[in-house]
Amino acid sequence: MLVALTGVLVLVVFAAGLVVLRPGPVAAWLGDDAGSRPTPVVDPPDPAPGPVLGALDGTAPIPSEAGLTTAIGKLVTDNDLGGRASVVVRDVVTGNVIYANQGDVPTVPASTMKLVTAAAVLATRGPAHRIPTRVVAGPNPGEVILVGGGDPTLAASGKTFYPGAARLDKLAAATKKALGSTAPTKVYYDSSLFSGPVYEPGWDSDIPTGGFGGPSTALTIDGARTTPKQLDNGYSERFSKPDVAAAKAFAKALGVAGTPAPAPKGSVPAGPSAAPTSPTGSIDPGTELARVESPPMVRLVEYMLVDSDNVIAEAMARQVALAKGKPASYVGARAAMTEVVGELGLKADGLVLADGSGLSRTDRLTPELQTALLALAASGKRPELTEMFAGLPVAQWTGTLGERFGEANDRKAAAGIVRAKTGTLTGNHAMAGVVTTVDGRLLAFSVLTDGVTASSDTTRGALDRIAATLARCGCR
Incomplete structure (x- = not known):
């Protein structure tokens, strides 16, 4: 057990977030079995400097229920947390719940839903x-079809929002090489891999234009952003039709004039053609000409969690659907993720999944489920799930916790110690993650609130006080 926890809790900083230093064949995990496909164009991951957080003592004392009740009981019932706070604290090593306040009550999780999405996609895709x-040959010589596979981080060029993203300019160069002496004349695009509505019906009406979410399409660039620049407040204007924008960027890189058109029905095969050319030397329609590939799933999950990226979350949910043989839609994704939760052996009482991002107000889960999921990921029993910790924001250090826990004396103890996913919808605030006590014991915790009327800053402060108290007390 101690070895597993050490692998989880030694972190280093990447340019785009965090990554776990883990035992095992990391290079193999980041590799790719290309088979007989065209060689993908893939940028290597960014280098990483030294460690940030150290290993744990797996024999450290366990907090008691009485000690936790004394330490956080009044904080849990604080009026700033609204009409109800559902809370669970679980010891990671034993898996036992050591404190609960309405821990079995299904509550809107907001963006802490992304923990379920992360676990589901890592469990199914790896x-x-x-x-x-991909790019496949179109119906006529010189015509090509850009085929979206659901990569939300795809970039038009080296000016990317996501470091290490696959790039359309490199895909265009590889396509020209594959065409040989045949000049490209027309670009079609295919984004049919994702089906159904591009927005979840349970989302608030302002989300499509609010700058923190975008349409869920199988072909997009920079998470549907109109510019790859990172804005200070996290807001980014989004394309209403990301697939069209991506196709235009590809056509520009390919040097093809004219407006790209949807691919003719039936013109895109499910996979690469068995033979790249016909006996006459011409390229058969549907033949795969080139491809680029996203960073590995571990990086995509990292991007999703560290900055609570909603577009990536919905793309990851659809990857779960595809892995389970279901339609890549909201309906297919919620069915697939619910199935995976059961396969992981987690108690799913009260679980209602509407989306992968947590933007829907019809999502429901319990702190019991969240902490059980975190404990499973940290246990080493499912090594692929440990990758969740790579993207969890660290208090006063990274992502959505980068500006929290740094000022008030009652919260400073958590700086660099709490690693958690946050969530915010009007009336609902949440935090779920792991924390190391002053005695060195690793705890999983989840706080989900409902009926909040206080300001967001006030409620976040109340959540932070709970996590910071867990960090600075032995609670025995």
């Missing part, structure tokens, strides 16, 4: 899986 974006 940490090394890469999402392809």
Whole structure:
């Protein structure tokens, strides 16, 4: 057990977030079995400097229920947390719940839903899986079809929002090489891998234009952002039709004039053609000409969690659907993820999945489920799930916790110690993650609130006080 926990809790900083230093064949996890496909164009991951957080003592004292009740009981019932706070604290090593307040009450999780999405996609796709974006030959010589595989991080060029993303300019160069002496004349696009509505019906009406979410399409660039620049407040204007925008960027890189058109029905095969050319030397329609591939799934999950990226979350949910043989839609994704939760042996009482991001107000889960999931991921029993910790924001260090826990004396103890996913919808605030006590014991915790009327800053402060108290007390 101690070895597993050490692998989880030694972190280093990447340019785009965090990654876990883990035992085992990391290089193999980040590799790719290309088979007979065209060689994908893939950028290597960014280098990493030294360690940030150290290993744990697996024999450290366990907090008691009485000690936790004394330490956080009044904080849990604080009016700033609204009409109800559902809370569970679980010891990671034993898996036992050591404190609960309405821990079995299904509550809107907001963005802490992404923990379920992360676990489901890592369990089904694996940490090394890469999402392809392909180009196949069109109906006539010189015509090509850009085929979206669901990579939300795809970039138009080296000016990317996501470091290490696959790039359309490199895909265009590889396509020209595959065409040989045949000049490209027309670009079609195919984004049919994802089906159904591009927005979940349970989302608030302002989400499509609110800058923190976008349409869920199988072909997109920079998470549907109109510009790859990172804005200070996290807001980014999004394309209403990301597949059209991506196709235009590809056509520009390919040097093809004119507006790209949807691919003719039936013109895109499910996979690469068995033979790249016909006996006459011409390229058969449907033949795969080139592909680029996303960073490995471990990086995509990292991007999703560290900055609570909603577009990536919905793309990851659809990857779960595809892995389970279901339609890549909201309906297919929720059915697939619910199935995976059961396969992981987790108690799913009260679980209602509407989406992968947690933007829907019809999502429901319990702190019992969240903490059980975190404990399973940290246990080493499912090594692929440990990758979740790579993207969890660290208090006063990274992502959505980068500006929290740094000022008030009652919260400073958590800086660099709490690693958690946050969630915010109007009336609902949440935090779920892991924390090391002053005695060195690793705990999983989840706090889900409902009926909040206080300001967001006030409620976040109340959540932070609970996590910071867990960090600074032995609670025995």
